[in-house]
Amino acid sequence: MKKAIVYLNQFFGQIGGESTAGHQPAIKEGGIGPAQELNRQLQHAEVTHTVVCGDNYMVENEEEAVKQILELLSDKEFDIFISGPAFKAGRYGLACGAVNKAVHEAFSVPVITSMHTENPGVDLYKKELIIFSGGESVIAMDEDLKKLAVYADKILTNQPLGTAEEEGYHARGNRHQIWRDDQVCAADRVVDMLLKKIHDQPFESELPVPKRDNVPIAPPLSDLATARIAVLTSGGVVPVNNPDHIRSASATRWGKYSIEGMERLEADIFKTIHGGYDPTAIDADPNICVPIDVLRAYEAEGKIGHLYEFFYSTVGTGVTQSDAARMGREIVEDLLAVDVDAAIMIST
Template identity: 40%
Template sequence: MAYKVIHYINQFFGGIGGEEMADRRPEVRGGAVGPGLAFNKALGGQAEIAATIICGDNYCVGHQEEVARLITDTVAQYQAEALVAGPAFNAGRYGMACGLAASSAEAAGLPSLTAMYRENPGLEVYKAGAYILPTTDNARGMGQAVPAMAAFLLKLLSGQKPGDAGTEGYFERGVRVNTFYPEVGAERAVTMLLKKIKGQDFKTEYRMPVFDRVTPRPGVRNLAQATIALVTSGGIVPKGNPDHIAASSARNYGAYEIGDLMDLTSDQFQTAHGGYDQTYANQDPDRVLPVDVLRQMEKEGKIGRLYHTYYSTVGNGTAVANARKWGEEIGARLKNEGVEAVILTST
């Protein structure tokens, strides 16, 4: 039995029309259409296109949730086992659409892939969530792209875990995947060290990351008039941890009103942090979130006022992607509220 595959293409490759048809709503046709015929040939009977989703590029980009839902519904309807999208070459909106299709299918647990030119904007947006193979910048490369995509799709369908990007030829997704090596880490380390000493080629298991650098803002001019907010990664939460912020690898943050509280006390606040000894933070949560000191400064007129709400999460093995997103959200909210400066406390 051949594996059943759903193929996603745009209005142009679906034979509906060019740019003037880019707003066309999606339709599902049984069997292969356009480049799907070449796929069927390249899949050599081991897999075949069961249905084709044809959608206008503008429509897809403007209705991502709807199209993603259509993809999963179509997969279920045809009992398909994989999805292939494109190839999109250097068509920007088509690249976005193909990335959306392939990553939605992968998120639903389906082997899936697409292909596009290295400068297609869809690549940066979707490479983490989907396997994307390289193509030339225009459709003249169809003859090379389709067999490569078909071969990789069959590999995914066979249940084989793909190797790294360099070996397999897809664009590196930048996603770390655990694996069991034949040797323990210490043996791998000494082998790598001996190669490094001898000047031989060796392959690091992890390329060191490149970090964002944030340029500090100029100081607050008139502190005595300024509204100051407290934000912490030290995990201070109301007693009972109402938002269930996890002890490590937090998945959320909380916003908590302190109203006119002068002092954080152990009967009302605690830490949710699992990365440090909680004893002293629980005894006096001001040690991590210094409400008491800021109230004193407010009284003395050193600062205008302490903002009525503080934000808190647990910074302990927290994914940088989450931290960045939350930082942007919290920053925007505080700015809207007229907060001029934030004291960030960590642990």
């Protein structure tokens, strides 16, 4: 029987919720939570240990956290390392990516993980790591674990491995020499593609070029001292009664809230409804997310011309890229209508 070690965050590692997201790495014997189920599904390996680390501790101190984890693993024997599944949880996905990469470099064992395609960990790590295409949330746990277990068993028993598409992980962009079953040579294939292109028929390139939607850099402000500045946040700060009913995750709406006559955001008037981090600090002082107090000071000393009398807010966690872009366009329309010259976005 081969040996597997699993990485989980504080939530799935059964340490606690957001208030324990600063938890430092720890190693426990056997499989905990999802690792226990993974152990059940693996036919050729046993989960000997589970590494658990808080999401905030990992993304805020990545170098140190990774070092601690490598240290915890240094006296363990294992044949494969599995992280997650991380679904659409951004910090968890980044953590799984960072840990898998470091473990692979340090111990040269196969490493696998699973994330939803919109997890930021996918874009950052898919070139280097095998990241299975996972579900949006914990509802997909069983299915995602199964993919990981099946693939792990294949690796551990030296079975032939299929392409990213066949196996179900995010393509790394690696190219391999293969013998094609249809035995059609490249010259014939490319001419076929060309003919299809000429006739406006659909065809599939064998070398897709990744699309990256970069935006041209906006010209800088010529004079800060006369500029009208607006503040935006994805940190979920809203009036305490959340008048626009913005959801605490997967938000589809944004709100615009007046700061007229306010020198700072007061805790009994504003709070955060963000469901993706511990709200204690921002609830106690919303200015640490929407820095109205210091912007008023800059306004008073004449460094900026004018702070726009509303701020814009939504919740960033779990929002699809298309909803984020749509909300962005709606907010832009508003910014243009009120002659805002520049904006500061605070993300959490």
